[in-house]
Every structure is written in structure tokens, then in C-alpha cells.
Amino acid sequence: MSHLHYQGHSVESRDGETVLDAFLRAGFDIAFSCKSGVCRRCMMRSIEGEVPDAAAAKLPQRLRDAGYLLACQCKPVSDMVLTPRSLEDMVTTCMLMQVDEQEDGNPILNFEACTELDFHAGQPARLVGESRESEPEMVLLGHHEREGWIQARLMLQGRPRPPWMSDPDAAFGAEFELRGPFPSEPASEMPGLAPDPSLWAALDDGKRVRAVLETFYRKVYADPLLQPYFERVTMDRVIGKQYAFLMQSMTGEAVYLGERPRNSHHWMVIPDSIFDHRQKLMLDAQREHGLSDDLIERWSAFEEHFRPDIVKYSPWPRRIGDQVVDTERYDTVRLDEATVCDHCGAEIDAGTVVRYHMRLGKVSCAACSGALNVTS
Ligand code: HEM
Incomplete structure (x- = not known):
């Protein structure tokens, strides 16, 4: 018997039972379909406990390395803490058909997905790159009117394009990988739960x-x-x-x-x-x-x-209500009182105009703000 933990719920598995069957017996809300290791709907990730070989054998190495398994193929051999799949680990291989250049330098990619890509217009995704932190964002737009290709705007924001699309005419047929799609911001906030x-x-x-x-x-x-x-x-x-x-x-x-x-x-x-x-x-x-x-x-x-x-x-x-308050930017203010620079500790005199970050409230002296000069 193994103790299985999933999103706050716990269940003991029974002899010979798979993780999926234990979860379904306990009434957990789990996506599943074929129950024979083909459709991958019950794929989840183990963040504690041993993953039996058979549970991950049908998955690509990239997912095995991240702890993924198929719940329908997993007969637990230890206690486990399991989580649903993470969207940032979900990658779809796509084939580029056409690049539509845009005046703002953020081109529209027209492509076909090699496996089904479930999305709705406006959802963000990312173009898989060397490191996750530097992957350019894409906004999925919908389908091309005539050809039916998927269209997405690639938000390069002035960054160089990946080498495989540097010549838009030669890019036809190039393969790339798309991470996501990710959820867009929900329209309304979660109401509270009933107290306990x-x-x-x-x-x-x-x-x-x-x-x-x-x-x-x-x-x-x-x-x-x-x-x-x-x-x-x-x-x-x-x-x-x-x-x-x-x-x-x-x-x-x-x-x-x-x-x-x-x-x-x-x-x-x-x-x-x-x-x-x-x-x-x-x-x-x-x-x-x-x-x-x-x-x-x-x-x-x-x-x-x-x-x-x-x-x-x-x-x-x-x-705040219907109002959007943009806190992720800098503003300038004339100081009523002297203060110290949040970056180097130097004194800043009263009357100085300083730049400060709206959310963090950090101020910079003239030396620290460099080209974005602060004047008295
Ligand atoms: C990885 C997940 C999470 C991270 C990284 C995180 C991070 C933070 C941070 C940094 C603050 C301090 C904000 C501030 O004072 O300026 C905060 C505040 C708070 N967090 Fe989280 N949090 C997480 C998940 C949660 C969860 C699951 C809950 C519970 C529903 C929660 C409830 C709160 C509340 C109530 C505050 C105080 C808000 C306030 O400033 O008035 N957080 N969180």
C-alpha cells in the first residue's frame, strides 16, 4: 500500500491498483481516456516518490526527466506526491508555412501543428528557445481565412529573430516548437470559499x-x-x-x-x-x-x-473595480525631504527630482540612474 497525495487530497493505493484507478475510486477529478497508455490524458508529474519504469516508458525523455508518468500505467512502489501537468512543460512541434511581416517588427507566423493544438484566440504561448527565461512570447490569433493555418503574432519586441526564420522566404517548412498555450487573465476574480x-x-x-x-x-x-x-x-x-x-x-x-x-x-x-x-x-x-x-x-x-x-x-x-492601475513602471517625483538612494546609499537632497519604481518604491540617485538623469 502506498500513500498518494494529489493537490491536497490523499488516498492509499490498493495491491495491484494503478494511480489512476486509486484516484478514480477516491473520487478525484482526473482527466483520463484510453487507460492503456496511449492518449496521455492522465499524464501527471511526480514531485516526491519513485516513478516505476513502466509508468514513464512511453513518454519522451524530456518529460521523463521532469518526473512525468502516465497514471493509468503507474502501480506505485512508494509513497508519492503527484501534481497535474505543468503547461510550461507542454511543447507542440509546428511547421512554418508563411511569415507575414508587420510594421512594428512583430511578425505573424502562419503554421501547422504536428499534433492537435487546443487554443482560443488571444491566448499567450512561447517560442521554445535556448533558455526558458529568454523565450519570446507569441499571441495565438486564430486561423488563416483561406488556408486554415494557425496564426500567431511573435512578440520579438526588437530582439533578433531565430536563425531558422531570418530569411522569411526560405522559412517555409521549418520546424519549431511552441510552449503552452497558457491561460489568459480570467475575466473575474475567484469569490471566497464557504468558511469551515x-x-x-x-x-x-x-x-x-x-x-x-x-x-x-x-x-x-x-x-x-x-x-x-x-x-x-x-x-x-x-x-x-x-x-x-x-x-x-x-x-x-x-x-x-x-x-x-x-x-x-x-x-x-x-x-x-x-x-x-x-x-x-x-x-x-x-x-x-x-x-x-x-x-x-x-x-x-x-x-x-x-x-x-x-x-x-x-x-x-x-x-481596482474597472480601473487598471499600472504599477510596473517608473515615475518621477520632486522630493519634499532628503532621502538615501536605494541602490548605493548616497544622500539625495530635498528638492531633487528622482525616478522611482511605482510598485517597489525604490529611488535612484543621479549616479545610479545614469542616462535617465535626476535633476535638482
Ligand atoms: C507560489 C505561490 C505563491 C507565491 C510565490 C506567493 C508570494 C507572495 C508574496 C511575495 C507576498 C507578499 C506581497 C507583499 O506583501 O508585497 C504574498 C502575499 C500574500 N499571499 Fe502569496 N504567494 C503564493 C501563493 C499564495 C497562496 C496559495 C495563497 C492563498 C490563497 C496566498 C495568499 C497570500 C496573501 C493573503 C498575501 C497577503 C496579501 C497582502 O499583501 O495583503 N499566496 N504572496
């Missing part, structure tokens, strides 16, 4: 919540993938906010004064894989504090519920 006051009571009226959060954020602040998001945020502040948010969510009492998850994370690019990684650290912290599977499942529901407001592949603007 008996959960709060079972967590010692919040004492165990605070203890778990302290362990969890110690892990987050020491974690190379998550720590960068928390630059300039103290651990005490984030624990306090998270505690109040969970207390309000679980008890229904109005104690949380912070922003809703969508706005507080609006600028953070958090792909599914990072969200899953966070949830794994949370699970580790909850287990270290001896929480039962039932308590973990009920707590996780309050976090998983907000995944659509937090997971994103490019930043979203901050929204």
Missing part, C-alpha cells in the same frame, strides 16, 4: 496554523525558487497577513485587511510548477506538525481555490 469553522477549531483555534506558517515560511525564505518573490517583504509581515487571511477564510470573521490574492500577486509570474512547489513545502510543514490527512485536505482547499488568481505566465495589471 470546525477546521479552525480543530487547528487549536489557529495556534497550529501559526506554528505551521512559521515552519513553512522558514522553508520559503530558504528556497532558491521562492525566495526571490519575497525580496523586501519581512517574514513576520507575510506570516501575519497569511494567518489573518486563513482565519477569515476558515471562520468567516472579518479580520483580514490585506489585498485579495489576485491583486497581491498580480505582478508575480508564478507558473503551475512553482505553485505546486509551494504547495509541496506547505505539505511538508503540515506533516512536520503532525496534521492529519483530513485537516491537510480541508486547509489545502482554501489555497488551491485561488490557483486561477495566482498562477500566471506573464504579469497581470493591478485592478
Whole structure:
């Protein structure tokens, strides 16, 4: 018997049973179809535990290396923590048909996908490149009127084009890979979940919540993938906010004064894989504090519920009602009082005009802002 964990839920597998059958028996909402290792609909990723060879044998090496398996082919040999597929790992091979040049330098690619590509107009995707961080964005536009090719605008934004499309006339038939497509920003924010006051009571009226959060954020602040998001945020502040948010969510009492998850994370690019990684650290912290599977499942529901407001592949603007507030830019201000440069610590006199970042609030002195000069 192995203990299987999936998005906050747990189930014990039975002798000879596959992961898919165990999940279906327990009533987990899992996509599946052929159950014979062909269609790949039940493909998922293991982030803890051993993947039996037979469970991944039919997958390409790239996916095997990332921990992917087919749930219908996986008879567990150890406890496992499993997550759904991450969109950033999903790559489709495409064949270029035509390049339509555009005045702004962001060409429209007309192409055919070698396997089915399910998308709707406006969805972002990326052109697979050398490193994930530098992959140019594409916006999927729809289909070519006559030819039926898929059309996407390649957002080069002044960057050089990949070598295979440097001569648009010779590019016909070139193969490239497309990552995604990724979800566009949802039109509305997630409403809150119904409270679960008996959960709060079972967590010692919040004492165990605070203890778990302290362990969890110690892990987050020491974690190379998550720590960068928390630059300039103290651990005490984030624990306090998270505690109040969970207390309000679980008890229904109005104690949380912070922003809703969508706005507080609006600028953070958090792909599914990072969200899953966070949830794994949370699970580790909850287990270290001896929480039962039932308590973990009920707590996780309050976090998983907000995944659509937090997971994103490019930043979203901050929204207040119908208003869009653009915080991801610089502005200038004349200082009423002297201050110090946030980059080198040099003094900046009162009356100086400085550039500052709207969200971070960081100011630069004349030496640090270089060409974008600051004047007195
Ligand atoms: C990988 C996933 C996540 C990352 C990287 C992340 C990161 C952060 C960061 C950096 C802050 C501090 C923002 C600030 O004070 O300026 C924050 C705040 C917060 N996060 Fe998350 N978070 C994640 C997932 C979640 C989840 C699953 C929830 C629960 C629904 C959540 C709820 C909150 C709340 C309530 C705040 C306080 C908002 C405020 O500033 O008022 N976060 N998060």
C-alpha cells in the first residue's frame, strides 16, 4: 500500500491498483481516456516518490526527466506526491508555412501543428528557445481565412529573430516548437470559499496554523525558487497577513485587511510548477506538525481555490473595480525631504527630482540612474 497525495487530497493505493484507478475510486477529478497508455490524458508529474519504469516508458525523455508518468500505467512502489501537468512543460512541434511581416517588427507566423493544438484566440504561448527565461512570447490569433493555418503574432519586441526564420522566404517548412498555450487573465476574480469553522477549531483555534506558517515560511525564505518573490517583504509581515487571511477564510470573521490574492500577486509570474512547489513545502510543514490527512485536505482547499488568481505566465495589471492601475513602471517625483538612494546609499537632497519604481518604491540617485538623469 502506498500513500498518494494529489493537490491536497490523499488516498492509499490498493495491491495491484494503478494511480489512476486509486484516484478514480477516491473520487478525484482526473482527466483520463484510453487507460492503456496511449492518449496521455492522465499524464501527471511526480514531485516526491519513485516513478516505476513502466509508468514513464512511453513518454519522451524530456518529460521523463521532469518526473512525468502516465497514471493509468503507474502501480506505485512508494509513497508519492503527484501534481497535474505543468503547461510550461507542454511543447507542440509546428511547421512554418508563411511569415507575414508587420510594421512594428512583430511578425505573424502562419503554421501547422504536428499534433492537435487546443487554443482560443488571444491566448499567450512561447517560442521554445535556448533558455526558458529568454523565450519570446507569441499571441495565438486564430486561423488563416483561406488556408486554415494557425496564426500567431511573435512578440520579438526588437530582439533578433531565430536563425531558422531570418530569411522569411526560405522559412517555409521549418520546424519549431511552441510552449503552452497558457491561460489568459480570467475575466473575474475567484469569490471566497464557504468558511469551515470546525477546521479552525480543530487547528487549536489557529495556534497550529501559526506554528505551521512559521515552519513553512522558514522553508520559503530558504528556497532558491521562492525566495526571490519575497525580496523586501519581512517574514513576520507575510506570516501575519497569511494567518489573518486563513482565519477569515476558515471562520468567516472579518479580520483580514490585506489585498485579495489576485491583486497581491498580480505582478508575480508564478507558473503551475512553482505553485505546486509551494504547495509541496506547505505539505511538508503540515506533516512536520503532525496534521492529519483530513485537516491537510480541508486547509489545502482554501489555497488551491485561488490557483486561477495566482498562477500566471506573464504579469497581470493591478485592478481596482474597472480601473487598471499600472504599477510596473517608473515615475518621477520632486522630493519634499532628503532621502538615501536605494541602490548605493548616497544622500539625495530635498528638492531633487528622482525616478522611482511605482510598485517597489525604490529611488535612484543621479549616479545610479545614469542616462535617465535626476535633476535638482
Ligand atoms: C507560489 C505561490 C505563491 C507565491 C510565490 C506567493 C508570494 C507572495 C508574496 C511575495 C507576498 C507578499 C506581497 C507583499 O506583501 O508585497 C504574498 C502575499 C500574500 N499571499 Fe502569496 N504567494 C503564493 C501563493 C499564495 C497562496 C496559495 C495563497 C492563498 C490563497 C496566498 C495568499 C497570500 C496573501 C493573503 C498575501 C497577503 C496579501 C497582502 O499583501 O495583503 N499566496 N504572496
